[in-house]
Amino acid sequence: MTSSQPDPSLSLSAPASDTEAALREELATLRDEAERLRVLLGTAAQVVWTTRARPDTNPVSPSWTAFTGQAPEAMRNRGWLQALHPDDRGPTLAAWERATATSMRFEARYRLRRADGAYVWMLARGMPVLEPGGDVREWVGSCIDIHTQCLAEERAAFLARAGELFASSLDASATLASLANLSVSAVADWCIVDLHLPGGHYQRVQVVAADPSLAPLASAVRELNPMPRTNPVYPPAVALATGQSTMVPEATDAMLEAVAQDPHHLVMMRKLGLRSLMTVPMLARGNILGALTFLITTSPRRYGDEDLKFAQELANQAALAVDNARLLQDARDAVRLRDEFLSVASHELKTPLTPLSLKLQALSRAVRAHPDSPLVPAIESHVETGHRQVRRLTELMNDLLDVSRISAGTFSLQREDVDLAAVVREVCEQFAPRFALEHCDFTVEIPDAVQGSFDRTRLAQVLDHLLDNALKYGAGTPVSVRLTVDGTVARLRVRDGGIGIAPEQRPRLFERYGRAVSERHYGGLGLGLYLTRTIVEAEGGRVSLESRLGEGATFEVQLPLARP
Template identity: 85%
Template sequence: MTSSLPDPSFSHPTPSSSMEAALRQELERLRLLLSTAAQVVWSIPARDDADPVSPSWRAFTGQTVEQMRNDGWLEVLHPDDRAGARVAWERATATAMRFEARYRLRRTDGTYVWMLARGAPVLAPNGDVREWVGTCIDIHAQCLGEERAAFLARAGELFSSSLDASATLASLANLSVSALADWCIVDLLHPGGHFQRVQVVTADSSQASLVSTVRDLNPVPRERPVYPPSVALATGQSTVVPEVSDALMQAVAQDARHLEVMRMLGIRSLITAPLLARGNILGALTFLTTTSDRRYGDDDLKFAQELANLAALAVDNARLLQDAREAVRLRDEFLSVASHELKTPLTPLSLKLQALSRAVKAHPDSPLVPAIEAHVETGHRQVRRLTELMNDLLDVSRISAGTFSLQREAVDLAAVVREVCEQFAPRFALEHCAFTVETPDAVHGTFDRTRLAQVMDHLLDNALKYGAGTPVSVRLTVDGAVARLRVQDGGIGIAPEQRPRIFERYGRAVSERHYGGLGLGLYLTRTIVEAEGGRVSLESRLGEGAMFEVVLPLTRP
């Protein structure tokens, strides 16, 4: 960031010998200040043949006076910051305005430190610039905090954008080698104790073979581990090694091959932070410097641990999601198998009931006929109910497996509605429900006839269950290119907060202790209607009944 501000300057409009003496005294005081300042203070004369004055600059950077001349001071700035600093300096010197720039300044040990440089021109009595004086304030901690905050924010975006642990950790590793390390290694410890090195990333794209070699290393925790990733995986402890020596590599190597690979890497500094979530060790995150001059310290370790905590949370969430999906898969698989198995005995039972019904009809004069026929009808009704439940469970399994499909044909929707309503009429009469049906003579479209009958069956069964003893009406109309089917009851109604969930799988708006069913009817209704290109909606108030509307297209592209 650069800016130029008007400078009041150190001007002396009325030259005199006393003023010149005072000025010389002031300059001498300034030079003494430059030689004793704790921070970097500098003075650059405007004359090309004069030497810059900055003992603190030379002490900090190691530059000589000769190296500082002719903009040579720019050479100890970070290469990425030189152009911006040069532009700011040239703008200031061309306009005699204040100079300001942020850049990374190379210390004598090779480390770059963020500085805020500010300077101002000192004007001679004639208004010309005599020299430039300024300071470089160490703002490294502030800039590092800003960089880390931005990095954590970016990492957080990566973790929240995907619930795939592998993809998330891959993105984190690639992000890290561009900002924090020359190498990033991610090890995972699975719940069963299985170790997996999931990511090895380096900033040097030519090191592909070495990446493969590092990936094949096996830092499995041993009884008393000393290799940092093994320590993290076994104990959950973090490690920071500012300077990695060959003696240290020999001390922590698990075998001769391991030592050879570490030497090939040329590790200079290292951080390992465990991935911890809910008291469990999930893995370890390791950063290495191999070619850069960066050396890790305690502040870097704290940051790495904070990053590891975010990564651990993402991994833990991904595993929880995976476990939940697996549980759902196993449940659906069980329901599918159970549905098939339960339907198997229903078929012979239904045949036996039919045989018993025929046998009863062969003896019409028997006094037992009425009782037996009543029991047979009850048996048939329960078999049909069980069959419907099994079919619903099978449909849910097909939907989950992606094998649910429609068999469309030319269908008279009005005829389908009337047929299903006729089947339900005795049941409504038994529950003392006034049941009215209103349809046109014919409503033609292309649908799956069986599935439409299933939709009607679920809607009427829902009205019968929750609207028992109240009027129930069915009305089919044609509205332009769509058909509208409305099923209305005067039953218990549905609270507003419950409406969104009743169309979900196993969704219920009432207690299962008071009303039976699996909570699948409306879910299957929505699935079928949407598969037909339509939509289903609900209007209801608690205690005032419910009205379901199904809208179906009568024409298709």
């Protein structure tokens, strides 16, 4: 009977054994999950860390110690901040205090000092581990290397800023000086700029050190010749001579001895304390314009292939800016030489016009002394044609001289009390025979008098250009001149019924040598309206145009009658 009774100890031990097995299995699963998590964190992050909620406890992170070389005890009481770049400690501490105060996620980007002294950008993230009651038991987190990404962002921003510098000035010297100063704050401890000047000369134009106290040494380095007389091995000389770049990740004294141009040069390089360097050529349109040299002397970083690519891209931008500046200067020099030539040519061409005009006048008097001669009509016609051509050539020479004066900054006005109506009347009377010859209906509407303070000769020149323009492009059509007064403003309108002006041609019509039609069909130098605008604006007025293609043109000159 008793043997048939169940054993109480057996009935209790079986469930206990099952529970222990389940617990062991669960613990094994947790250990596996923890190991997988540890391996995952080790794969995804360079540094994994954990720290208790109390600030006086030691963070636990063998990977932090291995990466930074910082001893575990040095991390106590937020000593881990000392491994960060000084500029990043404040923002990182503020982010950590916000996270611990609110028990929310911690995230910060900072530069972490590696054991070799180099700083590496890290993305740090941490999460609180909570007790059952909701209090924070500890923090766990990781630091992920984002140095490549941050470096790319920094370089893109640097290139954009350099591009703004290059675009803001067409003075090559000022641009390169700005670039050198910008570089020593982000790329190097020293920046050296050498240029290949026109004529085959070489010049060291910029030497900038990040440390202002090294200015005397920088001046001495600037005096060094960038191009030696013998076969170049000095990196800047190699770039200037061959267009090849050079990178030295770790500079040694043996290397300095090998590239030194002379004993003095070797002494100067040793004074710099050179640790790493790279030199890249500035190339544009197949020409070597110069070279950029970047030196590391105090920073723990060393240059690599990515740095060389970045430096070459920067040098390409600099070369484009230098090339554009030189092209602009060449264009300015060409314009200056052209204006000088036009000025000289105008004077030289006017010299024979004076005696020619006198000869024509003498011939005219001689013809009038023999009125009965059958040759008088033909001679008078020829003489008048000669006078007309001399006047025209004189006007062209005067226009060229005015352009030269404007370019040289010597153009000026001689103001006096002037009756504007009288000036308009006088010029129109001179043009009336020419309009009659071209069968143009020429009408003039002007008041009795319009008083103002102007340069009389220049005002006559303005109307002369406008009427000459109307005669040229409106031949055979009605031409009108109208002078009115609107308050303190005089308005002079010249209208013709000629070919008109297309809208796209109007913006350049008042520019120097500007034309709306081909010079093959209409003569002139393209200076009349340019001089008109210059004179009117110098008088404090403005000139405007209304026109439609095929329907003529109306020019209006507004001149102030009262001056401050």
